[in-house]
Amino acid sequence: MSKVLVSDTIDQAGIDILSQVASVDVKTGLKPAELIEIIGDYDALMIRSGTRVTQEIIDAGTQLKIIGRAGVGVDNVDVPAATRRGIVVVNSPEGNTIAAAEHALAMMLALSRHIPDANASVKRGAWDRNSFVGAEVYKKTLGIVGLGKIGSHVAAVAKAMGMKLLAYDPFISTERAEQIGCQLVELDLLFQQADYITLHIPKTSETTHLINSVTLGKMKPTARIINCARGGIIEETALAAAIKAGKIGGAALDVFETEPLGESELRSLGKEVILTPHLGASTTEAQVNVAIDVAEQIRDVLLGLPARSAVNIPGLGPDVLEELKPYMQLAETLGNLVGQLAGGRVELLNVRLQGELATNKSQPLVIASLKGLLYQALRERVNYVNANIEAKERGIRVIETRDASARDYAGSLHLEATGTLGTHSVTGALLGDKEIHLTDVDGFPINVPPSKYMVFTLHRDMPGIIGKLGSLLGSFNVNIASMQVGRKIVRGDAVMALSIDDPLPDGILDEIVKVPGIRDAYTVTL
Numbered sequence: 261m262s263k264v265l266v267s268d269t270i271d272q273a274g275i276d277i278l279s280q281v282a283s284v285d286v287k288t289g290l291k292p293a294e295l296i297e298i299i300g301d302y303d304a305l306m307i308r309s310g311t312r313v314t315q316e317i318i319d320a321g322t323q324l325k326i327i328g329r330a331g332v333g334v335d336n337v338d339v340p341a342a343t344r345r346g347i348v349v350v351n352s353p354e355g356n357t358i359a360a361a362e363h364a365l366a367m368m369l370a371l372s373r374h375i376p377d378a379n380a381s382v383k384r385g386a387w388d389r390n391s392f393v394g395a396e397v398y399k400k401t402l403g404i405v406g407l408g409k410i411g412s413h414v415a416a417v418a419k420a421m422g423m424k425l426l427a428y429d430p431f432i433s434t435e436r437a438e439q440i441g442c443q444l445v446e447l448d449l450l451f452q453q454a455d456y457i458t459l460h461i462p463k464t465s466e467t468t469h470l471i472n473s474v475t476l477g478k479m480k481p482t483a484r485i486i487n488c489a490r491g492g493i494i495e496e497t498a499l500a501a502a503i504k505a506g507k508i509g510g511a512a513l514d515v516f517e518t519e520p521l522g523e524s525e526l527r528s529l530g531k532e533v534i535l536t537p538h539l540g541a542s543t544t545e546a547q548v549n550v551a552i553d554v555a556e557q558i559r560d561v562l563l564g565l566p567a568r569s570a571v572n573i574p575g576l577g578p579d580v581l582e583e584l585k586p587y588m589q590l591a592e593t594l595g596n597l598v599g600q601l602a603g604g605r606v607e608l609l610n611v612r613l614q615g616e617l618a619t620n621k622s623q624p625l626v627i628a629s630l631k632g633l634l635y636q637a638l639r640e641r642v643n644y645v646n647a648n649i650e651a652k653e654r655g656i657r658v659i660e661t662r663d664a665s666a667r668d669y670a671g672s673l674h675l676e677a678t679g680t681l682g683t684h685s686v687t688g689a690l691l692g693d694k695e696i697h698l699t700d701v702d703g704f705p706i707n708v709p710p711s712k713y714m715v716f717t718l719h720r721d722m723p724g725i726i727g728k729l730g731s732l733l734g735s736f737n738v739n740i741a742s743m744q745v746g747r748k749i750v751r752g753d754a755v756m757a758l759s760i761d762d763p764l765p766d767g768i769l770d771e772i773v774k775v776p777g778i779r780d781a782y783t784v785t786l
């Protein structure tokens with residue numbers, strides 16, 4: 261019989277489902293060393309946010325087939341390490357949506373009416389009505405950053421309370437925002453006009469410290485910020501300083517840069533700050549939902565069935581998977597790359613399956629392309645199961661074509677993304693021992709394996725340009741690992757693909773496009 265370890269507090273409904281197919285041990289509060297010592301005995305591990313599943317734990321889990329996260333964020337799991345070991349990581353993308361949205365709304369109202377401090381004062385024996393005069397949310401402007409599942413529910417409820425809704429989400433169409441009753445605006449305008457700002461975005465390199473001393477300076481002196489998304493999206497020292505200086509009205513935070521929250525100036529602030537210990541998902545209903553959702557997936561995988569919300573391995577039949585696996589990675593990489601080249605909001609994705617890929621069996625490659633395309637917006641929340649739906653909700657149209665006559669490579673995939681900032685295309689194939697190669701960028705033939713950090717330029721093919729770019733990057737201490745130029749005619753337009761060892765520091769793209777002959781430059785992280 262399979263063995264499942266549950267290492268955080270999980271609702272009994274989940275344990276009951278697991279018990280149908282496995283022997284279940286619930287051991288909470290284990291230290292990392294204790295977990296490493298016992299994990300080798302288990303086929304599955306079920307966690308919430310309390311267990312950090314590091315590479316060491318994954319390496320020690322020699323029998324592990326699946327890690328189930330009863331919640332959305334898998335930032336406490338080393339997913340790449342699990343993927344390398346072939347361990348499926350599943351989550352519950354929707355089980356706690358309502359709980360998190362309601363917590364954000366509760367925080368907004370509690371902050372407006374000083375409920376926590378008023379409550380504490382009455383319990384201390386006082387009857388002070390003058391210190392707690394609040395503000396109404398009716399007819400006030402709510403700025404929602406991130407109009408996904410939680411942001412949309414917040415919008416629906418806030419609308420019913422008579423609030424005016426502004427939203428910023430570069431991956432959502434204006435029509436979709438309007439359906440939800442929100443006016444889609446640029447972030448600066450949202451910061452300037454909102455009376456309340458609520459964050460519902462993932463933590464990514466772009467959203468880390470999105471709220472900092474500069475952006476706080478753009479807000480109304482009465483603005484109140486709510487963060488029930490992820491710690492680190494707000495720079496906490498800047499927030500505390502802004503509140504102290506009266507630059508903004510207050511904040512309600514459920515999540516923190518470091519959890520549990522250690523020493524922090526935020527603790528010393530008065531009724532203008534409300535802090536809760538990451539309670540967004542802590543409702544009975546959400547805990548039942550996520551426990552059932554994840555336990556069912558663990559049960560299915562232990563029975564040899566696919567998982568419906570795998571964040572790292574597609575929930576497809578094993579036979580199809582085996583054949584397409586190397587091409588799935590190709591499709592995801594190309595989708596991610598073309599999405600970053602296109603920038604902005606993509607409205608149309610053309611997927612051309614070429615050569616031996618031009619068969620009906622290749623349909624999962626379209627989904628994998630979309631998964632890659634949506635990765636910048638959704639991170640681990642997009643998977644092979646929801647990529648189609650997420651794309652539809654974002655108004656991304658997909659056109660799929662097949663060209664069996666394309667014979668440059670056994671099979672190749674061509675993606676063209678058209679969005680608010682223009683059109684870009686990439687083609688890729690598997691060469692040699694199934695190594696991914698980019699074979700074309702924006703119509704220019706190249707032949708490079710993709711690397712984690714890359715820079716692409718569109719430039720005029722002319723003497724000295726490569727040297728100038730090399731020196732410029734060198735002057736910023738950027739090390740070039742490889743470089744290749746793709747051109748159609750000598751001294752015509754050309755594309756340069758550079759692999760660099762580290763991410764391109766901020767501001768350098770602006771310098772690159774100042775090099776005479778370079779028309780455009782893009783940096784991507786794959």
Ligand SMILES: NC(=O)c1ccc[n+]([C@@H]2O[C@H](COP(=O)([O-])OP(=O)(O)OC[C@H]3O[C@@H](n4cnc5c(N)ncnc54)[C@H](O)[C@@H]3O)[C@@H](O)[C@H]2O)c1
Pocket residue numbers: 332333353356357360405406407408409410411428429430431432460461462463466467488489490514515538539540541542636637638641
């Ligand atoms: N406090 C809690 O206990 C709790 C519970 C559940 C979820 N969460 C967190 O809430 C957040 C939202 O979750 P969700 O389920 O709504 O996710 P979601 O994927 O449905 O929505 C996220 C939205 O953010 C948008 N987005 C991505 N990058 C953006 C950017 N740079 N600027 C603006 N918008 C951007 C995406 O387009 C997407 O629409 C996540 O960070 C999640 O981890 C917290």
Ligand SMILES: O=C(O)CC[C@@H](O)C(=O)O
Pocket residue numbers: 308309310330331332333334356538540541542
């Ligand atoms: O497990 C929890 O309570 C937190 C969950 C929440 O942050 C999530 O990402 O789903």
